[in-house]
Amino acid sequence: MKGQIIGISGPTVTVNIPDLKLYDRVRLGLERLQGEVVHLSSGQARVQVYEDTRGLALGEPAEGMGRPLSAQLGPGLLTGIFDGLQRPLSRMAAAHGPFIRPGKLLSPLALDKSWQFTPDRAVGDTVVVGEVIGTIAEGSYFHPIHAALAGTLTMIASGPVVLKDPIALLTDGIKLFAHEEWPIRQPRPYREKLAPTVPLITGHRIIDFLFPLAKGGTAILPGGFGTGKTILEQSIAKFADVDVVVYAGCGERGNEMAEMLEEFSELADPWSGNRLMDRTILVANTSNMPVAAREASIYTAVTMAEYYRDMGCHVLLLADSISRWAEALREISSAMEEMPGEEGYPTYLASRLAGFFARAGVVETMSGKIGSLSIILSVSPPGGDFTEPATQACLRTSGAFLMLDTALAHRRHYPAINWFQSFSLYDADMVGYFEKEVSPAWNHNRQKCQALLQRDEQLREVAAIVGAEGLQDSDHLLLEVAERIRQDFLCQNSYSDDAFSTPELTAEKIHNIITWGEAAEKRLADGEDLAVILDKGKP
Amino acid sequence: MRLAEHQYKTISSIRSQLLMVEQVTAVRLGEVVRVIGPDGQSQEGEVLLIDGHTVLIQIFGECRGLDLKESTVIFTDAIKQAPLSPHMLNRVFNGSFLPIDGLPTPLPEKWVPVAGVPINPTSRARPEEFIETGFSAIDGLSTLVKGQKLPIFSCAGLPAKEIAAAILKNCTLTGADQGQKQAVVFVALGLSHYEYSFYIKTLTAIETNFVAFINLSSDPVVERLLAPRFGLTVAEYLAFEKDMDVLVVITDMTNYCDALREISTSREELPGRRGYPGYMYSDLASLFERAGRIKDQAGSVTMLPIVTMPEDDITHPIPDLTGYITEGQIVLSRDLHRQGIFPPIDVLPSLSRLMQQGIGKGRTRDDHRQIANRLYKYYAKGRDLRGLEAIVGRDGMSGSDRNILDFSETFEKEFVNQGASRRSISATLDAGLAILKRYGLEDT
């Protein structure tokens, strides 16, 4: 399927290739830039181009590849860093130097790399589709290899294997490989979706205690610049109690991705003790990389995440920031001269986002395992204005809303999650788990904590009018308890040892503050002097 | 590659700085064109859009004098490139890279596309080497490091240019002992002649080598979009091919963004917030992300753009999008300026995201983080208390609150305020510590 370039407008190109299908992959120009069909009309197609279109010329060749944009899935994704098109950035740097130039292609997985394969089946065995035929040791993770087709094994490898060779043969010479391709815009299938019941532990007290997330759930972190979205996403990526983390830097800074790669290669996963990078996949399509690839990057990321979910893993996908994805969508839409909706975003923004969120969940996989995919997205509202379309579209579908507050950030109260505005819809379903597994006082202390913070706010409003001198001793005591909750419990500096808190430590910490407060209240009621209580009674 | 330039006399429309040319057979996006008017005057332009054989061209200069019948469009088959050579140092160019200092054009060693290509994130080296600007509010509390992009958010009428000049004069990117070379790339966008002479005087007075790109307010608007790209292409060349530590100062990014809006409007593109185009974030990122360091390379590109916040509003799209891309911001305050404090830096909204890496033992001083945290904490508290003071009066406040209020005032007058003097980092930290001690706040 060959044709020519007949028009170029920003990141979109018009071609006259016959018989294209929507979302088919297309190669363009002498540099063979990559693109994807996004609009078909008679005799011509609009292609969203994933690379810089500058220098592309009218009349240059264009070729349809006959299949949609896909991700390569197999051993070797973990520890990897890819761009939005799943190009392997580390190997690209080794091959082409420190700058990314258009057109250069390398296969996402290192197909020549040697892996240790341990077969579970033997020659002569009959296998069905999706059956596990063996495992490859992907670092510390035993990566199951599924049969893509059914038949009787006539050969099965053992010991060192490379991905480019078949791992097994079926009768009639049918080849089975240890890797596969999957179209990124098509959700991978599962048997059944289940309700999230288990919390996703983040190691952040304010989240785990006040706004718990769920494995298989979704959450958004909206906040203006400098409020701590990236630090929070990265720190959840470090501490979450999951098997696999996929982190997509979507239209953000290059330095942040470099730093993450470096840091995750050194730090240990607090749950398993393994190197953090061993469970992590990075997708880096930074703000200066092509916008069309930025649009695709979150789909590349979620496809890799689903792949590990399908092996029965608990997977967490984080993307920073979904607003940059929405802007990419807007840029492409406007280059195609589509009818704009609110603030120029295409009218399908909300449905696309909802479709993306829908890829989260707890599932029974095709092979009968239970896996989960949780999604946490940061949102960057322009001017900190939460009424704008991207934030609103996210709010409608996400399960938890952790609002980052500029005022708290300016006071260096981190994480700057506003405890009045934020919410988690998983809240009620998770309390039982924490009471059973962590502390029977979990819910009691939680209600107490919320009440204290509420009262604290009211008192501070009063104090702002009448002055602190106008308050009662009991009010002063309450302010002090609330201050301890804010400073010692809600605050967690990412650069300190306090950055990670297990649920047990979280429970203990709040319990100490609250019981101290209750004791102090009693002493005050018994007539003891407030100054004495505050001075001597510090826990 | 086409073998020869080819030309057309098929302009079908001219509107502001846009030309529509018909029946073009071979053309590339971004291709540089020359347009010759009936009077022989030549203009440069660039291909914006290709729709079949119709091509839309953006003219960089003036369209005055062009017509439909006689004017010729020449396609050069090349995209916009910068002529690079070490002889650019200590030269002054306009926004089209033509010398305006009366000297001849330096002979290029090579030509490089001005748009740049993204640095592979895995090749980036962590920016972590401290740069001393000489200002306590920056060095102490929002530390700048080599390879960082840290803008100054100013307001109309505040002394941003005096701060920039002092930094140009005082900042040391490299210890003299390291034998590393340092250079300044200065990009002026839409400046008045008065500001321009101020900066040229500053540049010629400093010891560091510089390259200047000057677009005055009377120069073509499109050149405002080109000048920073030339500047950054030069900076990358000096940093990554000539191993220099390069400081890029761009002023004023607000004029850049306004130029972007003006041109976007003339192209009839869909306007976004306040009329700025929807792609402004990506466009700004394509400039700012060119700052950085590369593994195993000696040079670096550090950026210090100046942004004037329209209506003093930090949520305006220009500072807002800038803040989303850069690694922090230094925010100036009208209030401090009124009190005669120089530099009038408000440390509360100011932030250096890369400070963590750049300070402490072996970089600045062991106690840097601790001093910075304390100064920040008590100053933030003091600023909160000022609200209360306004309501209940100082007498209605507790002794410890009054102490914090006094501390905050001293902090502004003695730590932030330093007039024309330059402070070394250890003088900065000593000053901070002394003020903390004076109010008994050094170890709580």
Ligand SMILES: Nc1ncnc2c1ncn2[C@@H]1O[C@H](COP(=O)(O)OP(=O)(O)O)[C@@H](O)[C@H]1O
């Ligand atoms: N949990 C935290 N602990 C300590 N510092 C933090 C924390 N969160 C944010 N910060 C500070 O705030 C700065 C901005 O955070 P960042 O996550 O980059 O903001 P955003 O992504 O929202 O623009 C960081 O560089 C750091 O100095």
Ligand SMILES: [Mg+2]
């Ligand atoms: Mg961020």
